[in-house]
Amino acid sequence: MFVAWRDLRFARGRFILIGAVVALITVLVGFLAGLTGGLAFQNVSAVLDLPGNRLVLQQTDGKASFSESELSENTVDAWRSAPGVDEALPVSILQSRAQAGGKTAGVAVFGMPSGDDSALGRMTPHTADEIGLSTGAAADLDARVGDRVSIAGTAYRVASVGGDLWYSHTPAIAMTTGAARDTAERMGGSGAATVLAVSGDPDWDAVAKATGTAAFAPLASLTALETFKSEIGSLALMVVMLFGISALVVGAFFTVWTMQRSGDIAVLKALGATTGSLVRDALGQALVVLVVGIGIGLAAVVGLGALAGGALPFLISPLTTIVPALAMAVLGLAGAAVALRTVTSADPLTALGSNR
């Protein structure tokens, strides 16, 4: 790193420029990742909070979807009685509008037995005339414990407020299974459970095949949410493209930079420098630029993200900050590694003579 540090100091203008580009790309990637994470959280956090090892959905025409799944009593019983199943918890999911005072808001109603240890389970009241509000629903409806909230023509007393849970960009409301079934019927539905949260270790494929259902691991069940797939798919594509651009920009810079230095590299080789030491020098230099650029970009993302979090669905977590930053560093180094060919192929013989 002897020459690398001094090159960084000597050509600081060029390195500040490429560092700024890396920082800007990090800001773009970080914001997109934070926004993607925030939107994903508002889409699926309640689903990921459901208990059980697998989530079972009814299949229609070979496809499983949260929006179309309706599990009959027979199906629920079949899963409950399957060998290896410890517990099968039917959960109804409805999307409706709620009113409280003068406020109206779209909500996702989750009907499930109370007493479960999940955040949803803790929100679920014990009686059918009560509901539990997530913090988002309470904020949208400006409702507190003891207030009356009307859903599909029936008023419920707010028994609790707590839990930051969302489904399809609407805040979650929890009620008992019976209350959810009644609400669904008032809205013209069948009142059947949407999803079965199954715990245990049954022969998942065999039971699913026998009942015409699909049993997903919680994370995999998100593929049964159409809006999530399309939304996250396009945002993730943008993030991936930015990763590619980052690798390309860093690679192009270091390729040109190293080619400009090819004469110096030939001289160092002629003086006895090992190719390994020159490669370490080049990669170390790229790593310094990447770490500084990404560090500045990351600080901007965390700072601005914290400010934007009040107005946008923005998630600051290791998954939306550290992971993209590491990916950028790795891809940037991969781009810089392309320039190493100039280092390894430099001929020390060219240092002799007057044609440098």
Next chain:
Amino acid sequence: MITLDNVTLTFPDGASRVTAVDAVTLHGRAGRVTGITGPSGSGKSSILAIAGTLIRPDSGRVIIDGVDAAGLSRDEATALRRSRIGIVFQQSNLLPSLTAREQLQVMGELGDRGARGPRGVRRAVRGRVDDLLDAVGLSDQADRRPAQLSGGQRQRVSIARALVREPRVLLVDEPTSALDQERGAAIMELIGRLSRELDTATLLVTHDLAHSAALDELVTVVDGRVVDGAAVDGAAVDGAVVDGALEIR
């Protein structure tokens, strides 16, 4: 001590091969400066490249401090170059981002692995930097970069850089080609003095015999061969050929 023993080098030239160095034998003795002269294209730079292990000859032996360099692998040749050979290039070839002091210090940062390890080499090199800068008269210019130095000063830094690892062999390629007569003479005198002081076997390629007084021996090369001739390009040299080398009287 360096010996080129019956060394031949050819290059591809279309379907045939052209002989750049033809059965050359010459000796560079410790503490002495051996000049290699000849017209352009005569093969003197190729001889220097062979002596510097930068190119492997087709045949013959290259004995550097007791090691036959002709059969070494690329990595072994690099290690030999690092530890026992110093090179002064025609255009000084200093690194633009380094100060004069750092040009010498970088010689301790070349990826050494051996018994002394990188730290031992670095310490030894750094311990000699100031003395060598003083020896070439650049103590007061140590913190200047190449762009802030004159051509003669750059060449002095290049000489100090080549000697900072105490090489057994010093190879010098046309050191005065970019300098005026006065500065050229000073550089030649410096090379001769340091070679004697450090007991280094120096091979010096030059086409300019105006400074031949600084040489201890002179070898004339024409068409890749060491020739028996006292005059090259009209420049007269008072000497005699001994074992293929022209010794100056």
